[in-house]
Amino acid sequence: MESDSDSDCSHISSTPPRNPMPPPPPPPRRPPLSSHKPKTRLKSSSSSSKSQRKLPSEPAEPPPQPSLDDTSLNPPPLSTLPFQIRCSSNLHRPNLIETLPAGYFSKSTFFSKIQRSSLNFEPSESFTCPPVSTDRAPPENKPNNVIKKHPNLIGANAPLPPAKLRKCSGNEGNFVKLNLNHGRRKFVNGKGKKKSSYASSSRGLYRRSKRKWKGEGDVEMESVCDEEGLVTEIGQQKPKKGCELIEEAVLKVQNEASDENLAGLLNVMYGYDSFREGQLEAIKMVLDGKSTMLVLPTGAGKSLCYQMPAMVFSGVTLVVSPLVALMIDQLKQLPPVIQGGLLCSSQKPQEVSETLRLLQEGGIKVLFVSPERFLNEEFLSILSSIPISLLVVDEAHCISEWSHNFRPSYTRLRASLLCTRLNIGCILAMTATATATTLNAIMSALEIPSTNLIHNAKLRDNMQLSVSLSGNRTKDLLKLIKSPPFAELQSIIIYCKFQSETDILSRYLCDNNISAKSYHSSIPSKDRSRIQELFCSNKIRVVVATVAFGMGLDKRDVGAVIHYSMPESLEEYVQEIGRAGRDGRLSHCHLFFDDITYFKLRSLMHSDGVDEYAVNKFLCDIFSTDMKHQGKIHAMIKESSSRKFDMKEEVMLTLLTQLELGEVQYIRLLPQLNVTCTLNFYKTSPMLLADKDIVVSAILKKSENKQGQYVFDMPTVANSIGVTTTELSNHLYNLKLKGEITYEVKDPAYCYSIVEVPGDFCSLSRQLTKWLLEVECFKVDKLDAMFNAAIFAVNDCEKMQGCHGIPTRTMFAKKDLGLLQG
Ligand SMILES: Nc1ncnc2c1ncn2[C@@H]1O[C@H](COP(=O)(O)OP(=O)(O)OP(=O)(O)O)[C@@H](O)[C@H]1O
16 A cells, blocks of 8 residues: 555654755746756655664663763854854843744744753742733734633633634544544534535445534534545535635635735634734735745644635645644644545545545545655546646655755655646745755745745744753653643643653653653554544643654644653754644743763764665665566565665665656656555455456466465566556455455555666765765754754853852742743
């Protein structure tokens, strides 16, 4: 089955620029797009991956651990880092510092304000509150019925500000539980009786999620949330009056996209009175058909910038997302009037074809897909036959090898493919965290003119950031959580680096009467979903997680994000704290750091590297095939190959992607697949079935019979009859539905076909290795930048307080309490 990038991102690498200086601005857009051949770049992520592998809780050989002021390691000076750090002149928060991304300094006040703190949380300390909003009241669009107590506070049940029509988009806990294998599909209309037209044509495969809401006409409605087919059709359940209002507002915008008309549409679609910063500008650009780069902070409302145009455009809006969890969340967040669909790896072939059918019939307005989907020829040819008005690249920083979150499959998203092959005229790239270099890379890949950049990446004002150097993080963490204001917060996320840490820490917190659960990618996905569900419904107070948790989580009332382990880059830090305070209320983000963790992470990064010999071996393996097999499907089983070449899976994928998209196209990547199939025949005897079925006949020839079971390699069978692996998978699935066979597949693999064999293996491996090494070094630079930022915050604060030499914890107790309680 085709694989989507739904991993926990723990493999993700950060890859700062080869050249520390910001590169020149991206070239202006060159019409026509089809004639433009994009520049080829080497892309990789050395650190990334061993993708699904557990990170060891202890490095094999910890490096020597110098003291914090040891300069022998020469961490890069702050001025050369991708971020600049300076003291804030913010009068309200004299102890804050701000960091700005290199490049766009004049344009933005991007990045964090870090308050230095240490831990001494004696409850008896008195303090004065800083002037940051203390009532945790929503800053914008605050309705008259002001909330007295934040629901994130224990015992508080105050509702969130009403958002008229948004209610029915299912924000209860902001969690969609998708059970892809169970349930009955049932489309129910507003009264819960009559089936809708296209629902009735579908098989019973949907889980229903009932939610009552009151629309404009005060009609109590039931909203339906599907699961298996992942297609929402909630629009038919809305009250007629609301529907008419929206139609009217859409028509007005179609006639004239004026501020007034757009504000009208915003109001009837979402119930919001005004746009947030950057939203209106972005929507207008997109409606004007201009490809746009949008940088807004986490939780700033980027989704609305494609949802509204999607309503106005006649064609489909395609949204590319890096994680299935994120797509599911975004699908769920669509306003009721927008029909949404999703294609992901966990769907059955039947569900995929159902979604594609709906897409072709115009039954889907917004379709969420993974970048891997663009490897699928069938998908591409369907896409090229339907009108796509807008392509949205969410988390667009994943395109760039210089971002903290590079994903090789995102490199496929180039204007050349999107515009020439799919005839997409307008692209909206969105991110919350990108350095100038990353922005440059995104805009140049997607051919977004430099004039079409909307950049407002400053952190939300409602986040109070604090940092402490800790000698005993576990004890300090407990103190922190048991002290105000953390003690009063209902929802807290604690980020750790290692899976083992999350398990140990959650147990420790439970032992200390704090309800906590650990969350990481090795926990079965069903249990992970359950944990997220419990957290979103406030049944668990604390989630102790690796980076696997958070993306796609729009729980509005997360009151605190605590970093138990230092993030690997400032961008990662900003991304993760972005989970806090999405309801606009005061939230608290605390970072613990220590030199031991820093050096441990540094050491692990270096151990991730690959050498030329391994790359050479890898290349030889790929091209070892006989030339007569050129054009045939080949597979590289991820796990065994990773061991064989001592390479992380993500590095292997990076190399494969480079071999396809580099200057010379050596291979063509195909959808990923579980390649080993074990099959049993049921109804008809194998020989009889083989007489009428060419696939079965090929299976009998190419398989090994193991105790009555037929074991075969999918690519081998597909090659023997000249079909694609997707076609083979679909055929097997249909035989299974007919009751003829049962089968299981295993061994996820990268699949490719050979286009050209390289002439000089040695120089190619040398070139690739050099580049991978650069990536590794820059990843370390990013870690250094993060560490330096934390150190700087601590030192700077001490100077500002005039407290050098005084035991930190005691000295800053008052300040910490004051600031944290703020
Ligand atoms: N104009 C607005 N007024 C009030 N609330 C808004 C407005 N626009 C968006 N929101 C709300 O802000 C919240 C965050 O929006 P959204 O999920 O789109 O953020 P985001 O920028 O995509 O964040 P992230 O980068 O973390 O995914 C949502 O609950 C959304 O309904």
